[in-house]
Amino acid sequence: MSRSGAELYAGVVVEAPLSEIFHYRVPERLAGRIRPGDRAEIPFARRRTRGVVVSLSPVAPIDPALIKELLDISPEEERIPEDILELSRWVAAYYHCGWGMALAAAIPAGVKHGRRERLARRVELASDPDLIEAGAAELGRRAPKQAAALLELLAWFRGHPGAVLPADCPDLGKAASAEILRQLAKKGLIRLLDAEAAWEDPFPAGEGGEGSSAAAEPVLTAEQTAALAEMAPHVGNGEFRSFLLHGVTGSGKTEVYLRLIALALAAGKSALVLVPEISLTPQAASRFRRRFGEIAVLHSHLGDGERAEHWRRLRSGGVRVAVGARSAVFAPLRNLGVVVVDEEHERTYKQDNDPRYHARDVALMRARLAGALAVLGSATPSLESWVNADSGKHRLLRLTSRPGGARRPGVEVVDIRREWVETGRLALVSRRLERALAGCLERREQAIIFLNRRGFHTSVRCAACGEAVMCGNCDVAMTHHRRAGLLRCGCCGSERGVPESCPACGAASLRFFGAGTERAEDALAGLFPRARLLRMDSDSMRARGAHQSSLAAFARGEYDVLLGTQMVAKGLDFPNVTLVGVLMADAALELSDFRSAERTFQLVAQVIGRAGRAGKAGLAVVQAFQPGHPAVAAAAAQDYAAFVAGELSGRGRLGYPPGRRLARVVIQGGREEAARDAAEAAGRAVRAAMPGGCRLLGPAPCEIERLQGVFRRHMLLFAPDNRILAAWLAGADLRPGLDRGARLILDIDPVSML
Numbered sequence: 001m002s003r004s005g006a007e008l009y010a011g012v013v014v015e016a017p018l019s020e021i022f023h024y025r026v027p028e029r030l031a032g033r034i035r036p037g038d039r040a041e042i043p044f045a046r047r048r049t050r051g052v053v054v055s056l057s058p059v060a061p062i063d064p065a066l067i068k069e070l071l072d073i074s075p076e077e078e079r080i081p082e083d084i085l086e087l088s089r090w091v092a093a094y095y096h097c098g099w100g101m102a103l104a105a106a107i108p109a110g111v112k113h114g115r116r117e118r119l120a121r122r123v124e125l126a127s128d129p130d131l132i133e134a135g136a137a138e139l140g141r142r143a144p145k146q147a148a149a150l151l152e153l154l155a156w157f158r159g160h161p162g163a164v165l166p167a168d169c170p171d172l173g174k175a176a177s178a179e180i181l182r183q184l185a186k187k188g189l190i191r192l193l194d195a196e197a198a199w200e201d202p203f204p205a206g207e208g209g210e211g212s213s214a215a216a217e218p219v220l221t222a223e224q225t226a227a228l229a230e231m232a233p234h235v236g237n238g239e240f241r242s243f244l245l246h247g248v249t250g251s252g253k254t255e256v257y258l259r260l261i262a263l264a265l266a267a268g269k270s271a272l273v274l275v276p277e278i279s280l281t282p283q284a285a286s287r288f289r290r291r292f293g294e295i296a297v298l299h300s301h302l303g304d305g306e307r308a309e310h311w312r313r314l315r316s317g318g319v320r321v322a323v324g325a326r327s328a329v330f331a332p333l334r335n336l337g338v339v340v341v342d343e344e345h346e347r348t349y350k351q352d353n354d355p356r357y358h359a360r361d362v363a364l365m366r367a368r369l370a371g372a373l374a375v376l377g378s379a380t381p382s383l384e385s386w387v388n389a390d391s392g393k394h395r396l397l398r399l400t401s402r403p404g405g406a407r408r409p410g411v412e413v414v415d416i417r418r419e420w421v422e423t424g425r426l427a428l429v430s431r432r433l434e435r436a437l438a439g440c441l442e443r444r445e446q447a448i449i450f451l452n453r454r455g456f457h458t459s460v461r462c463a464a465c466g467e468a469v470m471c472g473n474c475d476v477a478m479t480h481h482r483r484a485g486l487l488r489c490g491c492c493g494s495e496r497g498v499p500e501s502c503p504a505c506g507a508a509s510l511r512f513f514g515a516g517t518e519r520a521e522d523a524l525a526g527l528f529p530r531a532r533l534l535r536m537d538s539d540s541m542r543a544r545g546a547h548q549s550s551l552a553a554f555a556r557g558e559y560d561v562l563l564g565t566q567m568v569a570k571g572l573d574f575p576n577v578t579l580v581g582v583l584m585a586d587a588a589l590e591l592s593d594f595r596s597a598e599r600t601f602q603l604v605a606q607v608i609g610r611a612g613r614a615g616k617a618g619l620a621v622v623q624a625f626q627p628g629h630p631a632v633a634a635a636a637a638q639d640y641a642a643f644v645a646g647e648l649s650g651r652g653r654l655g656y657p658p659g660r661r662l663a664r665v666v667i668q669g670g671r672e673e674a675a676r677d678a679a680e681a682a683g684r685a686v687r688a689a690m691p692g693g694c695r696l697l698g699p700a701p702c703e704i705e706r707l708q709g710v711f712r713r714h715m716l717l718f719a720p721d722n723r724i725l726a727a728w729l730a731g732a733d734l735r736p737g738l739d740r741g742a743r744l745i746l747d748i749d750p751v752s753m754l
């Protein structure tokens with residue numbers, strides 16, 4: 001019982017894929033300090049687990065004798081803010097996932113596990129240097145490596161009297177490894193001390209591809225001034241407003257964001273900036289830090305402890321600007337005033353596992369709950385955002401020109417079919433692109449070459465039977481990575497050696513087809529052996545910090561050509577880049593996905609915009625097998641309006657989004673029969689509950705029917721609006737058949753049909 005004599009009961013959501021709220025009696029020792037948002041330790045299913053307190057009541061919802069007692073709560077500084085609690089509840093309801101699952105996505109792992117401040121190791125000598133030197137001489141006979149390390153330490157301390165030596169000091173080289181230091185400490189020759197480490201900025205100013213010195217604010221163009229004047233009155237007034245800032249590449253959208261955030265900070269508010277992926281974070285962080293000083297950077301490449309520390313600093317109000325990728329939408333900022341979603345069209349804002357939220361839409365709801373200004377920015381807005389602006393849900397603002405009189409790049413399209421006929425060979429780099437690149441290098445300018453496929457060859461196929469070498473876990477052809485000497489699956493990552501004969505028919509007639517970034521790198525090196533090439537793809541950028549260090553090196557002029565996949569296609573701003581080459585611009589059009597044309601247009605248009613951004617004339621050479629396809633032609637003409645008009649018309653005739661709401665139901669099982677039977681049962685349930693005006697496609701095999709060893713089938717549910725779609729899903733019992741080794745995945749507003 002509490003001090004007042006009244007019982008108190010806590011409703012707790014378990015951090016698991018469950019929708020139920022479980023109730024616990026609050027012990028008297030916690031009654032005075034427990035609040036909604038507290039992370040609680042509870043007895044659950046014969047074990048201890050963690051949950052989040054979502055409600056408190058003096059009334060027991062069931063027989064009090066059946067209610068167990070809550071065990072403990074986390075420190076107040078780890079309490080989930082009320083607005084994040086409410087946002088997670090909306091995520092659970094809209095995306096039809098458990099509230100606990102939504103909360104699990106909102107809380108960094110380091111906070112869940114109670115990670116505290118990072119500790120760093122420090123070294124000091126255990127006794128007088130002369131005694132240590134004698135100890136090193138004696139140690140040399142038994143452990144020469146330890147003796148060598150000890151002598152290095154001794155030399156360092158004599159050269160730095162009174163200083164404290166970090167255990168990872170680069171002056172020591174590799175000789176003083178962590179294990180050797182532990183052995184020396186065990187022998188009493190040195191002492192290892194733990195001390196709180198200073199948190200290093202993952203993206204310090206100047207590491208994102210721009211200078212480190214603080215630059216004066218640029219003079220705004222008339223269009224930037226007008227856009228800012230439209231939005232500024234809504235900063236800090238506590239009323240939700242949303243804007244779609246449609247600005248051509250290089251038109252200065254980021255400067256508008258910066259001015260809005262400055263207004264928010266001056267009004268005592270905070271700001272959230274989302275970027276679609278890690279490769280864009282270095283430049284974004286660098287620019288925002290130079291303008292505002294300390295900011296928090298949030299993305300998946302941070303360690304758990306680092307993310308937890310940033311989370312706590314934001315929650316305390318010590319930092320008021322957060323920049324990050326998708327999950328940063330849950331950053332615990334106080335008094336939120338501005339929410340920016342840069343490159344709002346990007347598919348990477350969509351989470352591809354539970355909870356399958358779209359960060360753009362969650363950001364809009366977050367701004368609505370906070371009474372904040374929301375800005376969606378893009379040169380190629382998603383059709384959903386464009387239609388919302390056209391209907392008045394967002395206010396549309398346009399930036400049609402680049403600052404400083406800079407012109408958009410010229411674009412030339414190369415028909416690869418004609419090139420093939422005229423040269424008699426299918427070259428990866430066309431004659432026109434080769435000439436343009438030669439001129440670019442001669443002028444000591446830089447180029448970006450875009451190819452959205454990894455590896456050396458995209459498939460290995462038998463000339464006798466026609467079969468490709470397939471992944472053993474997925475229904476996809478394996479990609480050839482020549483440098484590693486292996487085949488790799490792009491879906492599950494499994495690897496195997498290159499076979500000498502066809503696995504299907506045994507014929508020794510395997511041939512290599514297609515091209516990825518690894519092959520393009522070889523082709524460019526063969527054409528321009530003196531050019532300094534930098535390849536950026538998920539194969540070459542696996543090391544921590546590889547993105548920012550590579551982009552910084554390119555910005556410093558250490559490389560002439562940046563070759564890469566979609567991570568080099570958008571958001572980057574390099575003044576000396578005057579040439580862009582797009583290889584296989586229409587490759588994505590062959591995918592069975594109704595968004596493939598939109599995705600192709602966006603990628604090509606975005607990468608074209610990387611050229612000529614600092615007053616220098618820019619050129620883009622776009623190579624395609626289908627140069628007349630509306631997506632390729634409109635991107636080359638930089639005509640967003642023409643593409644949107646044609647694409648919306650086609651989508652409307654077929655009844656696809658954004659005119660209709662869409663949910664995708666995927667049923668998967670370890671056995672093909674289990675997946676098929678469960679899909680048919682779920683299909684019957686969905687069809688029986690289908691309201692008028694709705695449509696169902698499937699169930700049918702997925703485009704990639706077997707993925708990571710699991711067989712998959714799917715259904716597409718089309719409804720006029722969200723309300724009808726939600727009612728349809730609520731009325732359909734999708735559980736029959738799932739207890740026979742099958743699992744169901746529900747994806748609201750899916751961005752991929754594969």
